[in-house]
Structures are given as C-alpha cells and as structure tokens.
Amino acid sequence: MSKTTFLKLLLIAFILPNAILSQTNKDLPNYFPVSPNAASFAKEGLFPVDYSTGKINISIPLYTIKTKELTVPINMNYNSTGIQLDELASWVGLGWNLNSGGAVVRNVKGIPDTGYGVPDINNAAFTQANYNFLYSQYNPYRVNPVDTAYDEFIINAPGLSGTFYFVNNKPVFKDLQNTVVKTSSFNNQLLTNTQTLEITKADGTIYRFGQSLDGYNANETVHNTSDIYKPDYVSSWFLTEIIPPNSKSSNDIISFKYKSLASVYDYQIVTGEQLIDNAIAPNKTATLKSIFPDKTNSSRQFLTSINFNNGIVEFNSNQNRLDLIDDYKLDKISIYNLKGITKTLINEYSFVYDYYNRAGGFRTTSDPNDGISNPNSYNSTKNISSRDKSLKLTQIINNTLNVKHLFEYEGTTLPSRGTTKKDFWGYINANTGNLSPPTRLDRISGDIRNNYYTTVGNGDRTANETLMKSGILQKIIYPEGGYSIFEYEANRYIENVTTPTILNKTSTVVVYGTGCNSNYGPSSTSKVFTPVNYVLGSGKLNISFSAATQESGAGNTNVKYDSEYFGRPAPLTMGGSYTYVREFNNSSHTLSATEYRSGNIGAYGCPFTSITASWQENSGSTTTPTVKLTGGLRIKSIKSYDGKNSNPVAIKQYLYENENPLVKEGNGCYVRGTFQTTTSDDILPVFSSSSIFDNNTGGSPSITYGKVTEFDVDAITASNNGKTEYFYENIPLSRLFDFSAGSLPKVFQSPQYRIETGGNNQPFETTLMYLSFTFFKNDMWNQGSLLKTNIYKNGTSPNTYKIIRSIVNQYIILKQQSLAYNVVFSNFAAPVFPEDYPDSFALPYNQNADFCSGMFYYAVGQTSQGKKEITTTT
DSSP: OOHHHHHHHHHHHHHOOSOOOOSSSSSSOOOOOOOHHHHHHHHHHHSOOSGGGTOOOEEEEEEEEEOSSOEEEEEEEEOTTOOBTTOOOBTTBTTEEEESSOEEEEEOSSSOOOSSOOOOOTTOOSOHHHHHHHHHHHSTTSSSOOOSSOOEEEEEETTEEEEEEEETTEEEETTOOSOEEEESSGGGOOOTTOOEEEEEOTTSOEEEEEBOTTSOBOEEEEEESSOTTSOOEEEEEEEEEEEOTTOOOGGGOEEEEEEEEEEEEOOOOOOEEEEESOSSSTTOOOEEEEEOOOOEEEEEEEEEEEEETTEEEEEEEESOOSSSTTSOEEEEEEEEEEETTEEEEEEEEEEEEEEEEOOOOOOSSOOOOSOTTSTTSTTSHHHHHHHHEEEEEEEEEETTTTEEEEEEEOOOOOOOTTSSOBOTTSBBOOOOSOSSOSEEEEEBOSSGGGOEEEEEOOOOOOOOHHHHTTTOEEEEEOTTSOEEEEEEEEEEEEEEEEEEEEEEEEEEEEEEOBSOSSOOOOSEEEEEEOOSSBOTTOOEEEEEEOOOSEEOTTOOOEEEETTEEEEOOSSTTOOEEEEEEOOOTTSOEEEEEEOOEEOOOTTTTSOEEEEEEEEEEEEEEEEEEEEEEEEEEEEEEEEEEOSSSSSOSEEEEEEEEEEEESSOTTOOOEEEEEESSTTOOOEEEEEEEOOSSBTTTBOSOSEEEEEEEEEEEOTTTOOEEEEEEEEEOOOOOEESSOTTTTOOOEEOOOTTOOGGGOOSSOOOOOOOOOSSOOOEEOOGGGSOOEEEEEEEEEOSSTTOEEEEEEEEEEEEEEEEEEEEEEEEEESBSSOOOTTTOGGGGOSSOOGGGOOSTTSEEEEEEEEEEEEEEEEEEO
16 A cells, blocks of 8 residues: 555545544444333433423322332423434323333443453554454454443432443442442343342342342343344343332332333334445445344333332233334323232322324435335334324323323424434434535545545534424423413523634646647646645645647656646546645645647647646634524423413523533534555545434433523513522533544554555554544533522512522532543454454564554543532531
C-alpha cells in the first residue's frame, strides 16, 4: 500500500462530517429487544422523577400491601417525557407502567455478558495475544467471545432501584450502594443463562428475581433465530419474592406469580439505514437502504397474583390485543382478604382501553419479501398491527365504589412505528425523508478517475415541539369530579451559535495544446495559492482534460497539485472532468499543468487542460444566543379544577434555568473509511444511522436543569401567590475521545513499523470525526442532587417575593471509580484472521512479514460509578 494512500486516510479523518462513535463494536447497530413490560420497568428505573429533568410524578394509587415489615404499593405511573416513535405499549397502555412487582432488566452492551469480564486493552502491546483480543472484540461471535463492555442491569422493585454492572462475580452499582447480589450460577457468576438473582439491601430485606423459592421460573429469555453464533440469554428476571429482614417465615414473605408465553417473536421495525452500491466501479453511486433486524423470539412473563399474609391480589389479563397480538393486556385487578381458602373481595379495578390508530411516515426502502404467509414475517398481520396500532388506556374503574379515573390524550395521529418520522432522540418529528440527515461520503481510489464524494440522506432529524407532544396525556378526570390538565413544552437550552462569514475562493491554471486558432495561453505554467482562514472540509480540486487527436512524444499531458500527479485519461483522444477532495489549510500550494496534445477540437481549435483549486475562507463571524430543542418534554404547567367551576382552583407553572444538555442537538450518522482489501489503495466509506436513544429500555435524560422555579398562580387574578426555587447540581458530560484532550483512538501496530518503508498494511490514523459526537463519561450518579430550596410568599407590591424559608443540603463524594468500555474498529473490510500470520509478531521484527500492523485501531471509554452522601441540611 502506497504512502499516498496513507495521506488520503489522514485527509478523511478531517473531512467526514456528522460522524459519531458507534456504541457497539460493529459498524452496524446491534439490536437487543426486551419485552414491552420489561422495558417499562427499566424506563422507570432510568428516569428519575424530579424537577431537575422536567419530569413529574403522574401516578394513580390503587392499593398498598402492608405486612409487619414490608410495604408494596400498587399504582399506575405515566411517563411524562413523551412518546418515542418506536415505543411499544406495555400491558396497561402506551406510556403507562403498572408498578406492582418488579424486574431486573439486562441492557446488553457489546454482547451478553458471559462471566469473563472485559479485558484491559489500554496501551495494548503488539503481541499475538492482544491481536486475538482485538479480533475477538471486533467479531465477538466468531470463536471464544470477548466482550467490549459490561452489561447494565437495571432494577425496579418496591423499595429497590438502581443500575449495576457485574464485575469479577460481584455487583458494581452506579451509585456504589451497599447492596449484595447473589446469583444461582457457579462461583456467583452472572451468565447468559443465570436463572436467579437474589438481591439483599443494607437493611437485610431480600428480593428474589427469576426462579422462585418453589422452583417457578419468571425469566424472559431471548433467542436469535438468524445467527447461530449469537447465544440465547436471559434478558429479564421478574420479582418472585420479597423476604423481610427479621423473619423468614413463609407467612411473612410476599410472593409474586406469573403466567408465561414460551416463545414470542419480536415485533419487527426498521432500525436504521446503511449503504448499497458502495463499490469503486464506474457509474456506481452509493445509496441508502433500510436495515431490517434479525428475527428474535423471547419468552414473556405476565403477573397473575401477589400473595401475602391474609391476602391476595389477582391480575386478570387476556390475549386479545389489536396491537401486540401475541401479548396480554391487563383487564382487572382484584384484591381479596384471605382466611384459609376463603377469599373475600375488598376492592376491584377494571381497565378500559382504546387504540392509537397510527398512520403515515416513510421508509427508505420497501419492506423485505420474507414470506407474507409466515405469521412472523415483516409484512404479516401481526407485525403490521404492531406498527399501526398502540394500546391506549382510557379509564380505570373502581368496581367496588363504582367510580373511575378517565384519561384524555393529545389528538394528533401518531405515525407508524418503524418509519423515519423521529428526531435524533427518537421522538416524533416532521421528517419526510430518510433517517439519515445529509451526510457527506468520500470514496478514494487508486485510480483517481474513480474518486468521488457525494452526499447521502435527506432526512430532518431535528426536534419538533408540536409533534413531540403527539398522543401525550393531557387530562385526568378524578372520581370526585375534579380534573387536572397538563401542559408540556420541549426540553431546550440556549447556545451561542457562531455564524461565519464565508468567502468562496478559487485559483486556476489553464494550458493549451498546439494548433490553436488564437494565442490563448501557454502550454505549460504554474501558480501558487495560499488560503487565509481556511474553512476545514471545503477544499476541492477540479481537473478537466479536453479531447485531442494526437500527443507529441515529449511526455503525457498532466496536471499537478504540489507533487501529486494527475495524468490525462487514456486513450489520449478521450477527455474528462474529475473532482477530488483535498485539505489546503493555511498553507501555500502549487498548481501546475502541461499540455502536449494537438488536434482541431472545439472552439479553440486545440486541446486544453485545466486544474482549479476551490475553497472557502472565514472572513469573520457573528454570535447569536439561539434556543436549541432537545429530546423529550418537560412539564410547563398543571391546572387543577374542582369540576364545579370553570376557573381552576390551583395553577402551577414551571420555569427552567441553568440548562445542562447531556445529549445535544445535531448528533447524526456514523461514518468512517475502510480499505477495500489489504492489498488495495481503494478506500470505501462505511455508514450507518440510528436514533440517539437506547433501543432496549430508553436512556438517560437528554438534559438536566440547575434551577427550576415552581410558581403558585392565583386562578382568578393570574398573579403569583408565591414560588419555590429548587437548585440542583449540574454535572456536564466529559468527552473522553477528543483532539484537545490528546486521547484519540490508537492504531495497533508494531513499535518498529515505519510508514516510510511501506509494507503489507499501511497503518493510518483513525477515520472517525471527533468534533461532532464521541464517547462521553456520564456521571449520572452525581447528577441532579438537590442543593437548595427557597420558599417565597408574595411581597407587598406586585411581582415581588419575600423568602420565608431556605433549606441547604451539602454533600460529600465518598468514592468514585470507572469501568472500561472498549471500542474496536478494523481499518479493512475483512481483517486477517489471528492465526494466519504469526510471523507478524516474530522477533527479530521483519516488516515485510507483518500483516497485522494497522489492521485495527481501538479506544477505551469509561462508565462512571460513585458514592455520594448528604452530610448536612440547614
């Protein structure tokens, strides 16, 4: 491979826009589904209910189980952050979660954990063992899987919540809580087939998930039907028992029973886009196609009863849904006193549903023809229904008291699931194009005539505040006749946006052959140009050769950019125009051209050749504070009515300040370059797109706020009765891979490898772009601590306040640590197998025998954990 190729790859590292670092170790996104009920449990565990995220606690209490030592509330919770386009409705409706039991949900990172841990590849020495590690992490399903990151395990149960990793057979909680996790596997490993998790809190309360004490299995297991190398794994462990700390008597244990579905195929949707016709060949232009994921099936668990001393709560559900045909919906909750075998009904709730009828949206390519007669095909009735309908909760009826809660929702028709109508965070927007926003791709060939750059994608992935509210819960009517109305707005922050003043610049050299009908110019010339305040990514060379009839023997017609030579096309009679991307920077460069041809061609009566350098220069800029929208909704106001008067009896309004965006607007597609073969100069783009949210269970908030003010507004006068200010600790994300931090991915190569001497594989700098998005260290355990609360009443004059109380909290960080998250990429479309070239690592080193240097590059990210405690409250 030539030195020129190495320089081309260096160039790509600076010119590929909108690239993000893939969150998996492969170029296309992994897809690890969990059931809708498990996802709703996990989302409750990931989104804290507090004002610092703009989320409020919309909850309908149904019943509370109380024993001597244990309390289990049963309630309905609504996720006020909005509906994501591809979200599946749980068994109580879209956006709702029934908190009545609990689960531990596995959020797969890399591949499902196998108990072997994640190796430390930081500063990996050039050895065959380390090459094997990198290869196995790049392609973990080939043989001897090696994971890139620890899975997250998200707990949500009565009195227990958190997220942990399992490292060296022990849990590591994000907040380093003093909680013990025991598994049913040998030596306390947490494997793909681990059946039971037993979690003990600091107070001694034991929560048992998965297999119950009497051997009942309450797990959900995922099976991939398309790839034999991907193992089955337990994705969710459902709560089976809560054992009080001071009694192990069976009468004091609260137990949970389930009914199961043995095998339910995933409800298929498009998960992204990738390139087709991505080849270096004449008349080949890369275009996009939709990604249809591998088929998976999994078991499902549905709660049937909660048993406790002298009581039982029964959950009646039926498999008659119109959206998720294979799943259950909850129809009734019955609460009984229990004496011996005699049950006495003390309360009962019925659930009434309608459906969101969904329509509209675009898919980049047509659906796969995978057999319409197959009940699990993409085009089956089952899957079409899952995309075009979603279960909607409309009423909860208390049958005992004959009263009910009613729910009303925003009325905009939801687009079909799996279409492109979603923003970067997965919420509904107005996109009518691809999932991919306009993204530049560069293809570089050893034959310069096949070089090209192009733009793929026409999608609009920006947030749309109006459409983000589609289908959101707006009104709750209470049994007493009163009601509440919720008003939302999009999360947002203010960013100083700098707009450059751009000037277009060119420099051209033209030469003419013999036989011209006038003296148009020389046959050989050169020119020097020097950009000033060059705009990165704007440089291009445009080269044009006219047709000719003959050429003198003095040489071949050519142009040069500095020392880079571009010869005329063959045969000499042929003309052509070519465009190449080059970075000029603020340096001097020389354009030159020589024309040796002749022939009475065109208006000039002779052949001509030209080379033009074009670029942009920044001649200044203006900075404007600009409102940027980000994913999800925040509560704007709550109006409460008594049902008798037209005016509300209470109004709460919210003001958000000190924004801390965690996932900012503009994260787009993932792009990089890769050599087509180990012996070729041809460099192809690799491209994929995916929404910036976790496909398994939701994710962290896109933004937090350092100050939130709640105003108590007089409904008659519209004046403020008082206000409460909440101050929270904002922890910005820290970027781990960055030019300025000097922490870019590293090329795996021999320390004795020399670029200037060439070799079998030319190592080059990584072809990712780090300015747009990269891997962050996310200190969520340290985020959103309530620092201060100020309570005010009205002052003596309008719009003035008098503080009546201030509460200040102080904290201490007792411990913090991190875990490795490896990211491995290949520089080549097909990296060589580890065992094929052992002489690459032999000593004394022989560069001509080295086929492994430059094959991979890698980086080590971090997940953050810490323990923080409140020390004083004044």
